[in-house]
Amino acid sequence: MIEVRMHGRGGQGVVASAEMLAVSAIRDGKYAQAFPSFGPERRGAPVVAFCRVDDHTIITREPISVPDVVVVLDPTVLRAVQATAGLKPGGKLVVNTCLRPEELARDLGVGGCTVATVDANRIALQFIGQAITNTAMLGALLKVEPVASLEVLYGLLRERFPAVADMNIQALQAAYDETSVAEFVMGDIVMGDKRKKLVTDLPTWRTIDHACIVFEPGSSVQYYTGDWRSMRPDWNSEKCVKCGKCWMYCPEAAINVDEHRDYKVDYDYCKGCGICAEECPYGVIVMVEECE
């Protein structure tokens, strides 16, 4: 059995990818499962989806906690989640990034597994015109773990999305061809903890709050939605006339004003929606790629 975990952001087609992978495998005569992980987070938030493929009937309903393959659709997700958590020793990490596998492995400090990388953003922009990377990343995945055949997947894409199938197939094929793979025998699958607070001390029934009451007003500030961002607002303060529209229209209250009436983005919470840049009458703010 091959177990795959996919990381991306809400709205990037992570769940659809897992589903297409499973349906393709089933059409190939295999047995497969795909399932999402549900939470309150919305478009832009890190999300995961899962896929299992086997030659035999799969009866387990357990979550996938020790995956054979981890696929990361959006490089900025690596800041927010521990993508390698639970990856099987000798497992495969497939990431959308402009870095080479060696560079990524060094950056993440991972070893003892196979690392595959592909610049799916560039490929998606080239063939689809938008940075929608889910189909490209399926190509990368199939390169390192052929759980389904390309032909079947192409057929499925043509059937499901006739209008955009061709461009997606081109992106998928390009990603398949361009994916670089390297195996790292030495080291352990670990990843530096990037501020992500691991919840280890969950309350017991004796210590949990009465009636689920939240006693700390505004305690959501403990949750850093800056991790959701794939584009960031960049400020050219010299042009700013301090009109305050960016501040007013920010749905996150993530723009602060200091004593000099200078407006500053709080990148801990900015989700990168781009409203401030769009609404700024003086072109002070521009949105730039987060990973650049």
Add this chain to the structure above:
Amino acid sequence: MDMEQSRQKRSFAPRALPHEEYFAPGHRGCQGCGPALAFRHILKALGPNTVVAEATGCGEIISSPYPQSSWRVPWIHTAFENTAATAAGIEVAYKVLMRKGRIPEERINVVAMAGDGGTGDIGLQALSGALERGHDFIYVCYDNEAYMNTGMQRSGLTPFGAFTTTSPAGKVSKGQSTWKKDVPAIAAAHHIPYVATACISYMSDLYRKILRAAEARGPAYLHVLAPCPTGWRYPSEKTIEIGRMAVRSGVFNLYEIVDGKKRLTVKVRERLPVSEYIKAQGRFRHLTDEDIAYIQRRVYEEYEALLAEAAQI
């Protein structure tokens, strides 16, 4: 500047708005969430002596994942269809407890908040009951025109022609087949002191209306159009622009009804063709020119009727 100064000056320019934030960052709303922006400013306008009862829906789920909360005013969620009733219970409790001397006498804004479904569909009965009984509270409908919390299913307030997951455009369907339910008119039919429509893209208009709603003695109903990039299918940075286009095209009109008298608060000099609003959103992508012409005609008629009605007074 605090709200009192802004209120006295009746100035709601961005720099004049209160800096206190009562809807904290870290909420789980989508990038470019219109309702989150509405909550942020409604609370700024009302200030800390405010209690919010909120219906199940986007606003509730993005703001209250135990053990965290985005709310810096007292806030309660109980269920989906009963927000007006929950708020009514809070309002009478304060009234009687103050009368009996159990809590200090003070003005507390009791606010009920619900989405379009929680207001105009499943919550309509409780809303009507609370308006009819005359509770001194503010009801805010944040209208994002479908059940976005559960993944974009149609409500009675989804506009004609819009694609949703339960009003899909198909071989024999053009998406939503019904016209948007006029909930502000239903609220006004209860002869309450204050009814208004507002949009997050017209912030000073919104502030003025929240303050008027708070000043009203008795029920006030505020219907706030809050565009949703996820459900309406437009890029997240366009939230304010889309709201602006809804108003400029006459699709969503900004007015208030004070003691039964209707007044347009934002008059559009040059109206934008409805097609520009429609073509900016993926949810209308399937509509033909003919469909858009139909919508344009009806929007025009409704706007003219509104002008005539408002002019009579």
Add this chain to the structure above:
Amino acid sequence: MARIVGMEISAACSEAVTLADADVIAAYPITPQTHIVEHLSEQVADGRLDAEYINVESEHSAMSCCIGAAAAGARTFTATAAQGLALMSEMLYIASGMRLPIVMALVTRTLSAPLSIWGDQSDIMSVRDCGWIVLFAENGQEVYDMTLQAFRIAEDERVIFPVMVCLDGFHLSHVIEPVEILDRAEIAPFLPPYKPKYRLDPHNVLTMGAFAMPEYFSEIKKRQDEELVSSYHVILEVWREWEERFGRHYEPLNPYRVDDAEVVVVIAGTFAGTARVAVDRLREKGIKAGLASLKLWRPFPRDDIKRLFARRRVLTVVDRALSVGGAGGPVANELRAAFYHEDGRPWVASFVAGLSGRDILAEDFVEMVERSLEYAKKGEFPPYEMYGVRE
């Protein structure tokens, strides 16, 4: 000073709410609850009770208003029956989960269809798992006493749960009886003004009704369950204090001639009175019969049940509710389950009777006991029997 007054039991319930100085009442009229809310409306209209009475537009809103009012710190009361309870059932679970000390009089009535306004206990049994403390009254005095006790139990900081007082529709609600009425000076030390531990207060900001992800939900429900179960001790404490102050005794299973009984009738609600008459007749016939009147349904008085019923030969359990397609009367089944692992457990004969206001006479109880003994002799019991139904 306490005085005995002949009055309708619904009015006695309302008098108790007035004496409790409730702050908010939100209710929607439904037969046979109407006399309670009409009487309360009058009390408020006459200024005898300084409360806000909200004429809500449905029972769902009644409970929602109560939840809002209780969350804001008010002592809160409502009353309903049957369809009304079914309509508000969503909010019953929420009132308990949010731990709000609301008190409700449930004038028990059957559930439609077919529509029937008459009494049985189908309504309360349909919400067995809603997380409320549930008391059953047997007579007018108990309705009055339990309504006052309910506020005290609900608001106790070791409890903070909503409490339901069940009184049988018509057979209790519409009957005129002597009831001993207390005055404010007498009740004040027993029931001081409500001081909420948590409330919606702009000067002490709380978030109520947050949603819980799976990693928290089970712990929250476990805490709710543990605390509902342990409210048992507070209920007993309150009942002991009531007896000390007012001389009337309450216990979870009120026994009658049980000490040497071979067969014990178990029933909740007002027909326990008639069952007492039947027990006396059975004794005259030489049958060692007894009775247990179930006063506390939630938390389920497991230990009292085991103590009182261990080593009895037969229990004749009379349920005024039918579990359609199920395995027997609701009370009978819970008793069976309580004894499943016990040695020397009694036989449990389950009878469903008194549906939709149909009377249960003393002779019916006699018949049910005799039938139970016959089953025991044969060693064979039907899962349940619908008593008195025309074949």
